[in-house]
Amino acid sequence: METPLNGDSLNPANTWDVIASDKIKQTDVDTLIRLYQLYDGHREALLWFLHEMKANSYGDYKKRYAGTSKERSYFTSVCGFFELSGALLRRGLIDRSLYFEIFNPSPYWHRARPIVEGMRKRRIHTYDNFEFISKKRMEWTRTRDSISATRKRS
Numbered sequence: 438m439e440t441p442l443n444g445d446s447l448n449p450a451n452t453w454d455v456i457a458s459d460k461i462k463q464t465d466v467d468t469l470i471r472l473y474q475l476y477d478g479h480r481e482a483l484l485w486f487l488h489e490m491k492a493n494s495y496g497d498y499k500k501r502y503a504g505t506s507k508e509r510s511y512f513t514s515v516c517g518f519f520e521l522s523g524a525l526l527r528r529g530l531i532d533r534s535l536y537f538e539i540f541n542p543s544p545y546w547h548r549a550r551p552i553v554e555g556m557r558k559r560r561i562h563t564y565d566n567f568e569f570i571s572k573k574r575m576e577w578t579r580t581r582d583s584i585s586a587t588r589k590r591s
Contacts, residue, residue, distance in 0.1 A: 460532070461535055465531050466535075469531060469535055469539060472525075475518060475521075479514045479515065481511070482510070482512075482515050485508065485511045486511060486515045486545060487545070490511075490512070492552055494551050494555060495553075495554070495555020495558075498552045512549075515545055515549070516549055516553070516564050519542045519567040520567045522567075523567055523569045524566045526566075526569075527569060533577065534577065541574055542567065542570050543571045546568060549567065553567075
């Protein structure tokens with residue numbers, strides 16, 4: 438049995454061990470730390486995205502945040518962060534459980550989706566990786582919750 442980075446041996450009866458990967462490498466940790474630094478560097482954009490963005494369609498987005506506005510930059514920064522994250526996760530370059538313990542792209546995707554759907558009329562793959570990780574995060578959450586519920590009943 439492999440040993441996680443913290444030195445503890447895995448116990449399959451433990452909820453944390455079931456959802457955690459025993460294959461986390463130092464490169465996964467290093468990548469996650471770099472991603473968190475990127476994320477944290479855009480805190481103002483992230484907060485705006487969730488709490489102040491008013492657009493609810495691509496047309497509305499183009500009207501409200503035209504040209505090189507600060508808000509358009511915020512939108513691109515947030516979507517770009519999750520697009521990058523999705524590309525890394527999709528290719529197995531970072532452990533998904535480790536990533537999803539720290540980041541939840543789903544509320545951001547929920548806000549971006551109607552805008553991105555409009556963008557995709559011109560470029561059909563716009564923010565595909567962002568959408569991908571939002572779906573994977575929801576699956577991961579259901580699995581984690583199911584394991585926790587099963588453990589509580591035992």
